[in-house]
Amino acid sequence: MTEVQTRKAGRPKTSVLNPDQIVDAAFEVVHEAGPDGFTLTRLAAKLSVKPPALYHYFANKDAVIKAMRGRLASLNDVTGFARGSWDTAIFPWARSYRAAMLAFPASIALLATRPIDGEEESVANYETISASFLAAGWPEHEVVTILVALESFAIGSALDALAPDDNMSPGAFAADAPIFAAAEQARRDHAANRCTSVADASFELGLALMVAGLRMRLAELRA
Amino acid sequence: MTEVQTRKAGRPKTSVLNPDQIVDAAFEVVHEAGPDGFTLTRLAAKLSVKPPALYHYFANKDAVIKAMRGRLASLNDVTGFARGSWDTAIFPWARSYRAAMLAFPASIALLATRPIDGEEESVANYETISASFLAAGWPEHEVVTILVALESFAIGSALDALAPDDNMSPGAFAADAPIFAAAEQARRDHAANRCTSVADASFELGLALMVAGLRMRLAELRA
C-alpha cells in the first residue's frame, strides 16, 4: 500500500518525477480516496516522494487539479466542429464531454468547481468550437455563454448518471404522490424497453432540447 | 469582525446556541468566506463560541451541511405549476433550484447523487410539477425524464457559478486562440454592461433554450 521511502535528501541523479506521471497518479488517488481524500500528502506517497517535491512541478494543489482538467479536455471530441455544421457537431462533443467526466466519477465534483483558466488543451478545443459558432452567424458575445450552458448541462448530467437508477423513486412517500410515482415508473419502464438507462435518456433529451432551442434562436437572430 | 470571546469554561446559565441559529450562521459563513472558507472554526467564531461547542448540536461538519440542506429544501418554488402554465412555471422553479444548490458549494455532488434531503418536501414538489406536465399533454414516460434534464442543467449551472468569473479566460494561451479569446472577452463585457454575472447569463440562456425546445416538442407531439 504505502511504498517505502528510502531516498536521502538532495538532488537525485535522475529526476524521479515528471508532470504527466504526477497527473496519472492524481487520478489514481482520486479514484481510490475520493474527492475529499485527494491530498498532496497522499499524492506524494503514491509517487514515493515527499509533498514538497510536488511544488517543483506545480505551483500548488489547484495547479495539479488544473492539469487533470487538461488531461480530460484532451478526450473531448471537437472534430465535428472543424468539418461539419455546428448543430450536428454539438452532439458528439457533448457526449464525449459527459463521457470524459464519467470516466473519472470521483473527479467530477473536484474538477467541475475549479476554473479551466487557460488550460492548453481546453483552450484549443474552445477555439475550434468558437470559430464554428461564429461562422454560423452567432453573435460574438453569445458564443462562450452557449458553450458554458452546454457544458453545465453535460456536467450535471454526468453527476445524475452516477446516482442509482431509483434515484427519483418516491419511496415511502409514493402514496402521497401518485401522479409522480406513476410517471417515475413509466420513465423507468420506457428506458428498460429501449435497453438504455434513465440517465442517458434525460441527457439525450435535454441535449436535443438545447440544440432545438439554439436552432430556433439562430433563425430568429438572422431574421 | 471577530467578536471578542470572554466566556469562561463551564456550562453557561442559559444556552448560548441552538440548531437554527447555527444553521443561520453557517449560511452567513458560506456567503462571506466561500466554499473553501466554510470551516467549523469560522462558524464557531461567527457564533462567539469555540469549535467543540458545535459538537453538542451536530455530530460533525457533514451534519451541519445536511441541516443547511434541509433548510433550503423548502425554498424550491413550485407555486407556478399549481396556478399557471408549465412552461412559465419552469423559470422560477429552476432558478430557485439552482439558488438552493448554490448555498451548498461543498455538497453539490452529494445533492446531485442523492434525492434532496427532507424527501417529503421534494416528493410533494415533484407531484405538483408532474401533474402540471401531464395536464399540458406530455406523455407520462417523459415527465420525469424532462424533470431530471432540467435539474441536471440547474446543478451543472450551480457548479459553474461557483467558479470565478474569469473561469473561461484563456490566460497565457490567448495568443493561440484569438477567436475564443475575443469571444470570451465579449461575453464578459456584455455581462458587465448588463450588471449580471457571466454564470447567470449562461444559466438564463440555457434555461430559455430548453423551454423553447420543450414548447416545440410538445407542439410536435400534439400534431
Next chain:
DNA sequence: ACCTGAACACCGTTCAAGT
C-alpha cells in the same frame, strides 16, 4: 535542478474538566 526535513498556520475532531 530536484529532493528531503523541519517548520508554520490551519483544519476537523475528541475528550477531560469546569459550572
Next chain:
DNA sequence: ACCTGAACACCGTTCAAGT
C-alpha cells in the same frame, strides 16, 4: 447539560539544506 481548553492527527505551503 453546555461550554472551554488542551490535545491529536492531518492538511497545504514555505524554505533551508543537502547533493
